[in-house]
Amino acid sequence: MKVVHSIHELELIRAQLGDAQVGLVPTMGALHPGHMSLVDLARKVCDVVVVSIFVNPLQFGPEEDYARYPRPLQHDLDICEQAGVELVFNPGVTDLFPAQRQVTVQAGPLGSVFEGSARPGHFDGMLTVVLKLLNLVQPTMSIFGRKDAQQLASVKRMVTDLNVDVEIVQAPIIREPDGLAMSSRNQYLSPPDRQSATAIWRALEAASTEVTASAAKRAATEVLDAAAAANPNFVLDYAEVVDPETFAVLDDEDSGPALLATAATVGATRLIDNTELTLAGPPRTDEDEDADGDRIGAFRGARA
Ligand code: AMP
Numbered sequence: 361m362k363v364v365h366s367i368h369e370l371e372l373i374r375a376q377l378g379d380a381q382v383g384l385v386p387t388m389g390a391l392h393p394g395h396m397s398l399v400d401l402a403r404k405v406c407d408v409v410v411v412s413i414f415v416n417p418l419q420f421g422p423e424e425d426y427a428r429y430p431r432p433l434q435h436d437l438d439i440c441e442q443a444g445v446e447l448v449f450n451p452g453v454t455d456l457f458p459a460q461r462q463v464t465v466q467a468g469p470l471g472s473v474f475e476g477s478a479r480p481g482h483f484d485g486m487l488t489v490v491l492k493l494l495n496l497v498q499p500t501m502s503i504f505g506r507k508d509a510q511q512l513a514s515v516k517r518m519v520t521d522l523n524v525d526v527e528i529v530q531a532p533i534i535r536e537p538d539g540l541a542m543s544s545r546n547q548y549l550s551p552p553d554r555q556s557a558t559a560i561w562r563a564l565e566a567a568s569t570e571v572t573a574s575a576a577k578r579a580a581t582e583v584l585d586a587a588a589a590a591n592p593n594f595v596l597d598y599a600e601v602v603d604p605e606t607f608a609v610l611d612d613e614d615s616g617p618a619l620l621a622t623a624a625t626v627g628a629t630r631l632i633d634n635t636e637l638t639l640a641g642p643p644r645t646d647e648d649e650d651a652d653g654d655r656i657g658a659f660r661g662a663r664a
Contacts, residue, residue: 361441363448366455370496373447380407384499384526386490389413389450390430390544391439394534398503399443401531406500411440412449412493414456418464418485425628430544449497456492464488465522467514473607474621475510475632478597483514490515494526501527505534507541509619509634513605533633535561541633553627556594559587560622563599564635567620571640572612573601576620584624597623597630601637615641 364370374382383402387395391413402409413436420426433450440448464484467476471483494502504512516528534542539561540554549557563583570576580599587594599622601610610618621634 361437361445361448363437363450365449365451367451367496370449374496374498377408381501382406382408382410382497382499383529384493384497384502385409385411386493386502386504387411387413388415388429388544389436390432390547391436392534392542392544394505394507394542396439396443397534398505398531399440399445401529402501402503403444408446409444410447410449410497410499411445412451412497414449414451414489414493416485416489417453418488419479419482420485421479421481424479425545425548430547449493456489465491465518468517470510470514470517470607474598474600474602475623478623478630483511486511487514487518491518491522491524494519494524499526501529503529503531505531507533507543507633509604509621510607513607516605539565541631543631545629545631548627548629550627552591553593553629556587556591557624557626557631559583559594560624560631560633563587563622564620564633567599568635568637571638573610573614573618573639574612576601576618576637580620580622584622587624591626593627595625597625601639604636610639613642615639 362373383406385398385402399409399411415429415431417426437448465487467483467487476483504515506512512530519526519528536542538558540557563580566583567576567580570579577599584596584599588596601618602608602621603610604617604619616639618637618639619634620637623630623632
């Protein structure tokens, strides 16, 4: 496994790879089985797997955990090696950003709701670095976890809007045995807060069988409110049923694929999670039944 820090070294290696199918897994390190599931997915379909490890300062707000974000580089390199990763790109901030840097990607409306509203500038910073990584590594495909559903939707939007020549592959959420989505930030949680955090999974489970937006939201909120009542460190930010691509809030008129997306701050740690729903749409009325009856009658009449 090669480990490179500079853009120049990366470009030399990329040139040697020629037409190989390259899979890129962008990460901020502190790798856990959630990240490695993305690597395994890339491994199955690509000739070469590249993992980037870069704690991106542009996607952290001034009050956020950039300085204390875990950076266990040797551990990360060891598990990449064991997983058969060919190349790790681990640039420093000055390796990746030119001193006179000015231009950034703007996430647009998707970047200012939910996580974007709680973390202003987060999606612009994330997309700016993801685009740089895609330009540098020139992968055939890049793999993103559904855990960060709004990030995934933003990356897909960017790739479409800016004609980036890469396939974006989505990977399922990997969870701890008690359901908490794996995250590099889980290690910040105190034991009681870690226990409360399991309410997030229980809320998603409660919502996942509902077929209307209001029922799903109600089911999740009940569990989350109970967790907040039991532990003052558990503060719910949102639990909302949204369109998986636009993050527009859905209601009981909507049908088809949806996400119940939620975020809570537990202690000082922001946790996000989501589950997929299939909404049934508005209940059928007597008029719908009559209209269907008329259509079937007309069909039979046409065949007779
Ligand atoms: P991060 O290092 O937090 O920036 O995450 C890097 C990539 O790993 C992103 O595409 C995340 O969505 C993905 N990821 C993080 N945690 C999980 C998880 N528990 N299951 C699946 N993918 C994950």
